[in-house]
Amino acid sequence: MSLKKTRVFFLKQERQYHEHCCVPMCTSSSKFNGVLSFHGFPRDVQLRKRWLVNIRRDKFTVTAHSKVCSLHFTEEQIIPPKTAVGKRQLQKGAVPVLFQWNDYSIPSPRLSVWDRVSTPEPSAGDEQLMDCTPAADHDYSSVPEPAFLDTAVDKHMQLEEKIDALMKEIQELKLLSTFGIERFAQSDVNIRFYTRFPSYRQFMIFWELVEPSVHRMVRVSRAKAAERMNEAVTSVRPTHMRQSLQPIDELFLFLMYLSVGLKEQDLANRFNIHTSTVSRIITSWTNYLYTLLGSVSIWIDAEIVKAHLPDDFKDFPDTQVIVDCTELKCQTPSSPLLQSEMFSTYKSHCTMKGLIGIAPHGPVTFVSSLYEGSVSDKELFRRSGLADLLTEDMAVMVDKGFLITDCVKCKVYCPPFLKKSSQMPAPSVLLTQKIARLRVHVERVIQRVKENKLFDSVIPLSIAGSINEIFAVACLLSNYQNKHLAKAWVK
Template sequence: MFQQQFGFQRISNSKAEHCCVPFCKASSKYSKVLSFHTFPSDTETRLKWFAAIRRDCSRHFKKEDFRVPVFNTGRRMLKRGAVPELFEWNNYTHPGTEPMVWERKRSHPPLLDHDYASAPDPAVVDLALDENMSLREEILQLRKQIEEQTLNQRFGLHRFAGSDKDIRFFTRFASYDLLMRFWALIEPLLPSMVSVTQAQSGTFTEPSSPATPPLQPIDEMFMFLNYLALGLKWHDLADRYGVRQSTVVRTITTWSDFLYTVLGSVRIWIPEERIKEHLPEEFKDYGDTRVILDFMELRCQPSSPLVQSEAFSACKSHYTLKGLLGVAPHGAVTFISPLYAGSISDKQIMRVCGILSLLRPSMAVMVDRGFLVNDGVPCKIYRQPFLSGRFRMSAYEVRATQANARLSVHVERLIRRVKEHKFFDTEIPPQLIGSINQLYAVACLLTNYENRPLVKA
C-alpha cells in the first residue's frame, strides 16, 4: 500500500532518464536521489555490462563503485571498471542509497499512543507530593518574611507599643494598655463593619499605581485615631502609611461610621445617683450639678451655595457647624447633640437638640458665663465667672475663692479633654461633610475610653 501511494515522487526535469534493468521502475522523473549512467566506453567493461544487464542505473552499483564528487552539486561518477551487481533477482541491498518514501515508512514503525489512564508508580507519586509540600512551605515562609518586612517598614501601632507617651501623642489614649482594652472591645464586632467604597464616599480618583498590601484592621483604627488626635492632612497620612489618599479617605469614613454605630449604641446619660457616687471634691459646693454644658464649633468648607448661606457664622466670620456637648463632673461625656449650621442661635439649639427633656427640677447645670440661655431650662443654672472659655483666670478671681479656682481648673480640664483632638482645629473638607456628624460624635465619645474618670480619691 505504501509503495503504491508514495512510490513515485514526481520532480520537475527537462528530461527523464529510466533504468533499463528488468523489473526496475526507477526513473529520474520520480526520484531525485538516483543517478543514471551510460554504458562505459571501455570495450572490456562494456562487455561485462552487457553480460550482467544491458541497462544503467546507480541503484544497482555498490557504494564503493562511486567516486567522491568534487562539488556537492556535482554528478556522481563511477570508478573505472565498476560493474552493476545489485538486482532484484538476487535480493540486492544498497546501504548507501537513500531509501524511498515507502521504505522509510516501513523502516520506522508507528509510535504507540501514551496510556494516560495508566496508574503511575506509587514511589514517583510520593516523591512528587513531598516536593510539592516542600515548595509550598518555602513559599509560605518567603511570604511571611515579606509581610514582616513590609510591616516593619510601614508606619503603624507596632512602632509605639512600648511608649505610653507616643500613644498619648498619636491617639489621645492615656496608655497603650487603655488602647488595647478599647481594641478588645471592638475587635469582635469588626465582621459587621461595612466598608465605604470610593463611589459612596465621593472621593477623587487617582492615577493607577502598583498595588500595596492592605492595612491591618488595627492599623486602620490607628490611622483613624491619628486623624482625630493630630488633625493630619490626607497627604501626610498617605505618606506615613504608604497608601493612596483615596484609601485614607475611605478608611476615615468607614471607621467613623463603624465607631459611630458601636459607641453610639451605648447609653451615655448617667443617672443622678451614679453622678453623686463619683462627684469630685471640687464640686462639694455644687453637689446637685449633673452636667456641664458647652458649645463646640467646627470650621468647614461647604460644598453648595445653600449650605454656605446656612453655615456662615457672622461671629466667627467663617463657615461653621455647631453642636452642644455635655460632660459629667467626673469627666464622662454624657450628651452630644447633632451639628447645626453656624447661623443658628444657641437658644434654637437648646430647644431642638433634646437636652431639655433630660433635665429635672432637682438637677443643676453648669455653663460658661457666655452661655446666655436661660429661657425654658427646667433646672438651676450655675454660671460662674471662671467658665469663660479662658485657659487662665484673672488674679482677682483666683484670690476671690480658692474653691472656685480649683473648680475652674477642673472644669476647663474636662472640656479640654474633648478639644485636645486637633480634629476640632482643622477645616473639614467637602469630601467629609457627609460624615461630619459621625466624626464629631466619635471624637467626643472616644474621650470616655481614652482617659480614666476623674473621681474622688
C-alpha cells in the same frame, strides 16, 4: 666492570632486598630488624581502602614495594610460621590498627556523635606528639574522626544560631519598614502622639472592646468612595501597594487621621495603600465607631452622679451636668445664604457649632449635633434635646450665655448678671467665682477633644456629610483616652 658501576649495582640490590614500613611516623626496616615481618597491601579494593584509611594515607599510591610492618597488627591477626624459616602471614580480612598516634593500643569502638563527651585538653606530651606532623600526602582519613564530628556539630549549632539572629533582624527591619501599630508598641510617646491613648496597653484594652464586632462592620464600597472622591472606579492601582490592612491597623490609621490631622495622601504613602482605600477606611471606621460607641448610653443616672460627686460641688449637690458650646472652623461655602447662616461673629469665620455636657466628676455624658455657627447658645441648647433628659430634682451648670431658665424644669446654676447696679454685690461675686471655678472643667474637656489636630485646620466641605459622626466619635473617645480631670476627685 668498573668499581663505580659495581657499587651502584650492589646498592640497588640492597634497596630491593630491604623492606620499609609506609605507615607515617614508623621507621621500621628489615635492614635493622630481622624480627618484624612486612606485609603487602591486599588486592581486595574495599579492604585496601580500609588499610589506607587506618594508616592515614588515603591519597597514597600503592605499589608492589608498599609494606606495613607487623607492629601495626595484633597477635590474633598474625598467623605464626609453620617452619623455623617460614614467613608469618595475616589472617583473612586483617586490618592494621596499632599506631604511634594511639600508643599502639587497640582503639575503643567509635561512639555516635550524640554520645560523645567533649574532647579533653591536650597534655604537654600530646602537644609534642602533634608537632610530629606526617608528610603532606596524608589527609588523615576520609572517614571523619570523633573530634572532627564534634567540631562539625558545634559549627552547625553556631550556623543555626546565626540564622536565627539574622531571621530576627529581618523581622525587625520588616517591622520598621511597615507602618502599623506594632511598630510603635514599645513607645508610649509615639502611641500618645498618633492615637491620643496614653499607652500601648490602654490602646490594646480599647481594641479588645471593639474587636469582637469588627467583622460585622458595614464597609463603604469602592463605588461609593469613588463617587465621594469624584474619581473613576476603574483607576489604576500600582502593583506594589498593599490591597488591604489588618483591622487593628485600620483603626490606627483612623486615629492618626483624627488625632494628628494627616491628609489622606500622606496616610496612603505611610501605609503603602491607595488614596481611595484610605478614604474608604476613614469613612467605614467613622460610621462603625459612631454606631458602636453611640450604642452605649453615656448619660449617667442622678444617683450615680451623686455617688461620685466631688467635694468641690458641696455647694451645688444636685448638679447633673455642666454644659458649654464649642465651634469648629469650616470652609466658606459659595452660597451667600449659607455664608450668612454659618458665619460666627465670635470667630469672625464660618463655623459649625456643637454642645458638650459633662458630669461633675469629668466624663462626657452628652454630645449634640453640629449646627450653623450663627445659632445662639440658647437655641442650640433647645435643639440639642438635653432638656428632655433633665428632671426637677436635677440642676444644670451653664455659662452666662445660656439663658435657658425658661427651657428646662430643673434648677440652673448660672453666674449672675450685673443688671442695673453699678457694682455687683459681694454674694453675687462669690457665686460667680464658685461657678466659674467649677464650670472651667467642661472647657478642659472641650480642649481635650479639640486637641485632635483634625479640628485645628479648617474643615473642608467635602467631609461635611460625616463631620457630625467624626465630632461625636472624638468626644466619645475622650472618655477612653484620658484620665480624671483632677487627681483629688479620684475615690
